[in-house]
Amino acid sequence: MTDVIQMRGVAKSYQNFQLDHIDLTLPAGEIMGLVGVNGAGKSTTLRILMGLIAPDSGSVNVLGHSLPEQQVEAKRDVGFASEDMRLYKHKNLAWHMNFVQSFFPSWDNRYAQHLAQKFGLPLDQNLKGFSHGQRVKAALLLLLARRPGLLILDEPTTGLDPVARSEVLEELAEVLENENRSVLFSSHNTHDVEQLSDSITFLHDGRVLASEDIESFLEKWRCVRCKGDIDPQALQSSNLAEFRRSGSLINLKLDNYNDSTAAWLQSKGLEVVEVLRMTLEEIFIANVKRGRAQ
Amino acid sequence: MVEGLFLSQADSRPMYLQIMEQIKLKVVAGDWPPGFALPSIRELAAATKVSVITVKRAYRELESEGVVVTRQGRGSFVAESAGQAELRDTELNRYLVQLLDAADRLGLSADELMLCLEAALEERGKQ
Numbered sequence: 001m002t003d004v005i006q007m008r009g010v011a012k013s014y015q016n017f018q019l020d021h022i023d024l025t026l027p028a029g030e031i032m033g034l035v036g037v038n039g040a041g042k043s044t045t046l047r048i049l050m051g052l053i054a055p056d057s058g059s060v061n062v063l064g065h066s067l068p069e070q071q072v073e074a075k076r077d078v079g080f081a082s083e084d085m086r087l088y089k090h091k092n093l094a095w096h097m098n099f100v101q102s103f104f105p106s107w108d109n110r111y112a113q114h115l116a117q118k119f120g121l122p123l124d125q126n127l128k129g130f131s132h133g134q135r136v137k138a139a140l141l142l143l144l145a146r147r148p149g150l151l152i153l154d155e156p157t158t159g160l161d162p163v164a165r166s167e168v169l170e171e172l173a174e175v176l177e178n179e180n181r182s183v184l185f186s187s188h189n190t191h192d193v194e195q196l197s198d199s200i201t202f203l204h205d206g207r208v209l210a211s212e213d214i215e216s217f218l219e220k221w222r223c224v225r226c227k228g229d230i231d232p233q234a235l236q237s238s239n240l241a242e243f244r245r246s247g248s249l250i251n252l253k254l255d256n257y258n259d260s261t262a263a264w265l266q267s268k269g270l271e272v273v274e275v276l277r278m279t280l281e282e283i284f285i286a287n288v289k290r291g292r293a294q
Numbered sequence: 295m296v297e298g299l300f301l302s303q304a305d306s307r308p309m310y311l312q313i314m315e316q317i318k319l320k321v322v323a324g325d326w327p328p329g330f331a332l333p334s335i336r337e338l339a340a341a342t343k344v345s346v347i348t349v350k351r352a353y354r355e356l357e358s359e360g361v362v363v364t365r366q367g368r369g370s371f372v373a374e375s376a377g378q379a380e381l382r383d384t385e386l387n388r389y390l391v392q393l394l395d396a397a398d399r400l401g402l403s404a405d406e407l408m409l410c411l412e413a414a415l416e417e418r419g420k421q
Contacts, residue, residue: 031345169343176340195309198347215351218308277308 002064004028004150004182010048010058019044019206021058026199029179031172033193034186035284036203042186043082045203046154049184050080063150077106079143082154087127093138094123097145104146112145119167133164140168151175153185157192165192172196190280200280202287209287214280221278221286222257226250226270234268241286253278253286296333298341309344313352318361321372322381332362332370 005026012019019041026032036042047053049062051071060067065074087096093116101107116123119137121130130138140156156172157165173196175181187193193200194214201211210217228250232243235252242253250270254261262272278286299316301309320326332353333341339349353370356362361381364370397407 029346173340173343176346177336179336195343196345198345213347214345215310215347277306 002028003061004063005049005184006059006061007045007049008059010045010055010060012044012048012053012055017041017044017206019048019055022206022208024201024208024211026182026184028182030198031176031183031185031196033190033197033200034184034203035188035190035193035200036186037188037288040203041206042188042203043154044206046080046082046152046184046186049152050075050078077149078152079146079148079150080152080154081139081143081156083158085139087135087138087142089128090126092124092126093121093141096127096138096142097123100142100146106146106148108145108147111147112141115141115144115171118171119164133160136160137164137168140171144171147181149181151181151183151185153183155186155188157187157189169196190284194280202284204288204291207291209291217280217283218277220256221283222254222261223276223278223282224252224254224257224261224265224272225274225276226252226265226272228268228270230268230270241290249273253282255286255290296337296341298343299338301342301344309348310352310355313342313344313349314356317352317356318381318385321361322385326372328372328374330372332372334369 003025005024007022007024010019010022010024017039022041022045024045034042034045044053048055048060049067051068051074054068062074063077065071067074091099097109097112101109115121119134119141121134121138121141127135127138136156136159140153143151151172157168160168169192172183172185175183176196183196185193190200197214199211199213200217202209227248229248230250235243239255239257240252241255242251244251252265257275262275265272299313301312301316305312317326317332326332332338335346335349335353339346342349353362353364357364357370360373360375362370363373394407402410
């Protein structure tokens with residue numbers, strides 16, 4: 001299988017922020033969610049992938065083209081959407097559709113009409129009168145109807161009401177049917193990305209905390225409730241992300257949980273009461289906390 | 295057009311388990327008879343709005359349970375041996391285990407449990 005995105009050791013320094021040797025790989029046909037708090041470096045990473053920012057060091061390859069040198073070739077089959085996407089206020093959606101169609105031979109007009117109806121977007125109204133949600137959906141329509149092989153979406157669901165968000169996610173699911181189409185999308189909200197993503201990359205303070213397929217994440221992490229008296233130092237391990245005590249009960253968040261973990265805890269004098277799965281959001285927070293502690 | 299499955303965000307079980315259970319229900323109900331060709335992983339993922347890797351995992355687990363067989367290059371099918379009776383037994387067994395666990399917790403002996411069960415059956419028979 002070929003990779004549609006390859007970033008190797010990509011670094012970029014700003015006065016108050018730096019992107020620290022980012023490695024990222026997205027195989028063809030997969031959907032990856034890029035998750036991080038505001039200011040984690042998500043947008044900078046996506047902008048480097050679009051050739052909008054040149055990295056200080058490292059290599060970037062998109063759809064087999066080296067960036068930023070070959071960005072024109074790479075962009076032909078990439079659809080990029082970000083919050084600051086500008087549309088012409090004094091033109092209507094039909095005008096925009098004709099405009100984009102004139103540049104991209106891959107434009108699918110029937111699909112564009114279907115999307116306009118599904119998103120509830122009027123074709124003949126100037127965009128000046130569109131709400132924020134309508135503008136976001138219009139920008140997405142204009143790139144989805146090109147049917148690009150790779151979609152790079154910066155916070156596509158931020159600021160949308162729940163109904164609009166579910167409409168957008170439902171249309172993204174359409175991409176799943178084709179094994180040659182791939183998506184990289186960012187969000188500060190794990191709920192938005194977890195349902196459709198094959199893999200998740202957690203970004204924090206300009207570093208990749210973890211990048212793995214979603215089933216592995218959910219299988220590896222566990223919240224373990226134990227009874228006993230123990231000094232947190234005795235449990236020190238790179239797998240321990242959180243230690244909290246409430247009376248005689250101890251709450252642990254553990255990475256790389258497996259069959260031998262319970263025996264290890266018992267050997268430390270703890271009695272395991274309950275082992276619970278964790279949500280992706282809890283796993284993300286545990287990752288951030290562990291990253292800070294190290 | 296492939297029909298999607300019904301998944302719930304409020305269900306605390308992982309998505310792949312929900313997918314497995316819904317497919318088993320379709321087999322037990324006879325909607326998907328033995329030999330029936332399952333939708334491709336990508337078709338079912340797109341229709342259900344869930345990631346490809348999650349559907350892949352559900353199919354793999356169903357295969358190891360013998361509910362589904364995958365033929366190289368041809369896709370996945372409901373196993374000929376996926377007898378409805380057999381699946382029903384597995385389903386019932388899950389509740390039996392829960393019942394036995396509950397009886398344990400409440401400190402009921404085997405005899406007491408049997409008496410309770412008989413009483414409950416009799417009660418239902420009257421209605």
